[in-house]
Amino acid sequence: MSSVIETRNPATGEALPPVDATPVDAIAGVVAAAAKAQREWAERPFEARAEVAERFVAKVREPAIAEALASAITTEMGKPLRYARSEVANIQSRTLAFIDRARTACADEVGTEGGIEVTTQWRPLGIVAVIAPWNFPVSTPNNLVMSALLTGNAAVLKPSEYTPRCGALYHEALAGLVPEGLFGLVQGGGEVGRGLVEADLDMVAFTGSIATGQAIMRSAAGGMKRLVLELGGKxxxxxxxxxxxxxxxxxxxxxxxxxxxxxxxxxxxxxxxxxxxxxxxxxxxxxxxxxxxxxxxxxxxxxxxxxxxxxxxxxxxxxxxxxxxxxxxxxxxxxxxxxxxxxxxxxxxxxxxxxxxxxxxxxxxxxxxxxxxxxxxxxxxxxxxYGLxxxxxxxxxxxxxxxxxxxxxxxxxxxxxxxxAGAPWVGWKLSGFGYSRSAAGMRNFMQPRTHARTVG
Structure with missing residues (x-):
């Protein structure tokens, strides 16, 4: 595997400065750091995690950071700058909406039937790999990273090899606000993606092609890793x-x-x-x-x-x-x-x-x-x-x-x-496996656990 990622400006064809790729044998260390940080993160009250997300929104609203993200989107994937700015604004509004949805998702549920009271608790899975596409290189990973972090998980992001700078800038804006290691970053192409899916983690959230989604399912089967896959449409x-x-x-x-x-x-x-x-x-x-x-x-x-x-x-x-x-x-x-x-x-x-x-x-x-x-x-x-x-x-x-x-x-x-209105982002047939964004979608990133006791 090449030690650097080489990309070009789509508008000019000119080579962009290379970005260092993550060695495959370094992925395990990134995942281990995420696992260590996740234990403390999961113990924080939900409102403490929400406060971090609010600080992230405030940071991304800073003109210099917002413009750097938008400029990277335009430079790396060719999106007109005014639409790139809209994408950056989108991560601000959507993160705030996700806080409310995650608050609902994380809340315990209590029901009684036949003299038995059952409490359903929703607990984080652990470590979520987020493998992002190049067409919305900031907003799509944010949807999945925020779903993971707000529900108490750690996240490791692999941006598309076509938009590595967008991923790096997004990671830089968020990583300093959470415990060290909780939000990891790996860079590279298919070999790095495969290495991440095969690592010792609990879930893979992927947006991309059907063929790659099917390959991820095959790889994840051995460890019974949870999946949220958005696989395109027609x-x-x-x-x-x-x-x-x-x-x-x-x-x-x-x-x-x-x-x-x-x-x-x-x-x-x-x-x-x-x-x-x-x-x-x-x-x-x-x-x-x-x-x-x-x-x-x-x-x-x-x-x-x-x-x-x-x-x-x-x-x-x-x-x-x-x-x-x-x-x-x-x-x-x-x-x-x-x-x-x-x-x-x-x-x-x-x-x-x-x-x-x-x-x-x-x-x-x-x-x-x-x-x-x-x-x-x-x-x-x-x-x-397809059925998106x-x-x-x-x-x-x-x-x-x-x-x-x-x-x-x-x-x-x-x-x-x-x-x-909190509707899920969901596909049918080969366009999707699992779903996200809604409160119910947040629970794809969580494990239910029940406690039962006799009452009355």
């Missing part, structure tokens, strides 16, 4: 007769293209009723034409480059397959260098067996198909191994009836999906 959007076409088209473009389509809950399959197709397609093309693709550090940029060359090539290959098999490319996104640039594409007439319909795209493409009736579109939307998110647009009664038949963990009706 989210459908269904536009029914009677839908607000203007609003639906605007959402289709926004949710297909934001972050250059590199979002686990991007809209990747848009199904439009035949009666609305012409108007909908025209509005989509008009919305795409408004977008500014350019320097991610410019304040008016909507879309920057893709994060890496491999992901851009995957999208190009899917587009070429669709074109060769009869799909109509209405807007052909241009690929150019020296960075990893790919302008938005709009593709109409996508058939269900094309690669762009069956494989996760994770790129700036609006993929359009038509349908004739509700039974047809439900069948086609569900004909996938979905949205349905149309009259409320009709939309809910279709939504209730979709095999997806999170569904929006005349809007995008949301984890508001």
């Amino acid at each position: 989210d459908p959007m269904i536009v029914l007769p009677g839908a607000d076409v203007e609003a639906a088209a605007a959402f289709a473009v926004r949710n297909s293209l934001i972050n250059s389509g590199q979002v686990c809950v991007s809209t990747e399959r848009v199904f439009v009723h035949v009666d609305l197709e012409a108007e909908f397609v025209a509005r989509v093309q008009a919305e795409v034409a408004k977008l500014r693709v350019g320097d991610p550090r410019a304040e008016d940029t909507d879309l920057g480059p893709m994060a890496n060359a491999a992901q851009r090539q995957l999208v190009l290959d899917q587009l070429e397959d669709a074109r060769a098999r009869g799909a109509e490319v209405l807007v052909a996104g241009e690929s150019h260098g020296p960075g990893y640039w790919l302008a938005p594409s709009v593709v109409r007439g996508v058939a269900d067996d094309m690669r762009i319909a069956t494989e996760e795209t994770f790129g700036p493409v609006v993929s359009l198909s038509r349908f004739a009736d509700a039974d047809e579109v439900v069948r086609r939307a569900n004909a996938t191994d 998110g979905a949205s349905v647009w149309g009259p409320e009664v009709d939309s809910k009836a279709v939504a209730d038949r979709l095999e997806a963990g999170m569904i929006g009706i005349n809007r995008g999906l949301s984890a508001a």
